[in-house]
Amino acid sequence: MLKIQIHMNLAICTALGQIIFLTLAEATENRALCKGVTVTLHYLFTSALAWTMIEGVSLYRTTAVGSKALRIGWLSLIAYGGSFVVVGVSFGVLFDTYGTSAFCWLHVGDNSIYIFAGCVYATEMFSVTVLWFVMRTFRSLKANKKKDEIDKIKATARALCILLPILGLTWIAGTITSFTQSDAVICFQYIFIICFSLQGVSILVFHCLLVPDVKTALKLRLGRRVADSTWASSKSSKSTATSNF
Structure with missing residues (x-):
């Protein structure tokens, strides 16, 4: 349940940021509105980075023994409250x-982008460390030791596809494009746009639809709806037949 809540908060922050950026990023005619959009985007993306770090903590806890239980309330306070402090200080100064x-x-050209970039690089360093630790643990599992090299590569690639979206490593390419508008970084722009736009889809597929518990819950809910629909249709048919009689 905790993992789903963490995924949900990360997805919400990312989705809201993308929607606002796509719809209001060019609203430069109204300076007040533009500043409001900018500070909102800064807050949402900083919150997304905070939830990315929390995803890393959650991943680490799955491989650690004797770790204490985390509470979503405290995690939300850290993510949203910490982001509010960072963005508030940056906006005020x-x-x-x-x-x-x-x-x-x-x-x-000013220091505000460096504050955001610093948050990005701190998050990425943490994510890379967590990824290395988790992959080392994954490779050392007994089930993987019995596999041949091709199967190990396939298993590792699948694990990376699952982990990379929630660890947000594509932000590195995004920060590189933020520092300059030259043609030299256009490849990073394409990489960031493609990967960042697919992040939500990856989270939906790998961390929702392909999770056994989620699949079971969806099947149960779908089965209940089908049963309710069948029962309602049967009841309606009986009522019609009785009234005609």
């Missing part, structure tokens, strides 16, 4: 750098 004449985002 660097108010004029929020929003540009081209789009509603942090100004590349």
